[in-house]
Amino acid sequence: MFFRQVTGWLCLTLALFSSNPSAYGWNKPTHMAIGAIAYHDLQSASPQTVDRVVTLLRQHPYYQRQWLPLMDSLQLPATQRDEYLFMLAARWPDDIRNRDPYHDKPNWHFINYIYAPKQGMARTDTTLATGETILQAYAQNRQILTSPAPDSAKAVALCWLFHLTGDVHMPLHTTALVDPQFPQGDKGGNLFRIKVMMSSPTSNLHSFWDGMLLHTDTYASVDSMAVGEQRDFTRKQLPQLGNPDVTAWSKESFQLAQDNAYRSNTLQPGTAQEGSLLPPDYVATVRPIAQRQVALAGYRLADELVTDLGS
Template sequence: MNRFGWLSRLLLITSLSTAAYAWNRPTHMVTGAIAYRELQTNSPQTLARVVTILRQHPDYAAMWSDKLNASTLSEDERNQYLFMLAARWPDDIRGNAHDHPSWHYINYVYAPQQGIARTDTMLATGENILQAFALNQHIVRSDAPDSAKAIALCWLFHLAGDVHMPLHTAALVDQQFPQGDRGGNLFKIKVLMSAQTINLHSFWDGMLLGEDDYQAASNLAIQIHHAVSRNQLSQLGSADIAIWSKESFQLAQDNAYRSNTLTAGTDQEGAVLPADYVATVKPIAQRQVALAGYRLADELVSDVRH
């Protein structure tokens, strides 16, 4: 069978993928903090309006109020923390009425054994991240009540982070994973020989930060904001999430999977990552988080009416 006939069969497969986290909650908080700092400097009117909208979120009292009213936080820190909590909210409400598992990713086909890496085709998963972003963007720009806009803003915050995580744009398809590896969730690895077996997606999720608190996320946001400035990111001119997703898909191929040279292990015994893997991909992850934060800030300036 030629490779295009094989691809046609592949695209009839309904993905078995379960929803996966793209960056962990603390890393999403960092993206929110970077966007906050950008708006604080470049568009304080937008910042004030977003804060006003987020305070009308239906879950504000139940999920956020106690955290935000901690006596140790200044007003500025409370507002930044609100951005952080908004960015992680779609992961915090997994399983409830507002949850949309397929919104967090898109499965572009990466089938290197067949010479295929396509962004014009994907494994079927339901409504994907591109469609979800457009839907919530429309709500934010509409005359919907602020409570509805607050939910939509949380999704824009979160999806802007998700789409910059390379493994949320790729499905590796090969002999080991004929129905796709679920964005690295089935791709078993170890960081060290003595370490426990985890999956590649989880490794990327938690690579930058594991502490789930305001100060740790704020500190990392400051570090990344200083380390990766806007003038280092020539691709910032693009405001199209489809382009963002294709950038991430290329990073997945070249760096997450190392051009198909990375070896997957089994559930019982993950394959040990190359010795230089962590040092090589960590700066890429930091750059992607910075890029997500800057792009989110720019998106908010475009979408939110003052």
């Protein structure tokens, strides 16, 4: 029935689309901040969960050869090392992109719900085919974390849960805009060419959302962002925290993409040579939304860790 309801170009899209280019969710510093939010939240609410997470992360395949030497080189004091491990865990799946074929899973970072506004369509019951989605990956890694698997495998799964919790809260990691300009989807905004200002180089909508909040990955800058997020968005201000379902989180993000990232299809893409200028109020409007999503991700990650590791 679905395929009979859409035009030929959308049918062709659903039948043929099978890949997505490498696309990061939040940039690495923002993922690190999500990890830091979870750390701070757990330090006060469930310190035993922090201990369990740190114990597992010390069994990660990258701990001895990369993470520990890095912390030594940064001369991080003992009081900061546990938090920094949370930060490293959250960014690790992006650090290994195209570098570690064994652990790298490009399709795990997103799901392409179909947003075809010219057809009056926004579907969460149908997705563009891309292999395993972020929802399947989340379930798989949570299963590993709560299984009798070796601690090294659990540590890898733990990093994926850190990272995927962040990615699913980035609106453009749940959405494919499908229309005559993008008959195979705009790949989560990666093909949607924009300029922030007339003097800015042409970029894309996905990259803009990726790096909107934080650009430096030092411990101090990331920790400062995490503290600010928790000050500006307390748990009491986020009633969505009552829903622990990752599928529901993805649908929240999909709605935000439609209403805010694409502005209900009023945002116009440019060309590869010349991006379309964002509306004057765009940045000021979407930045608080991105900040709220990051806070939600950090708190939800903390809650998931308590559920899976706190007992």
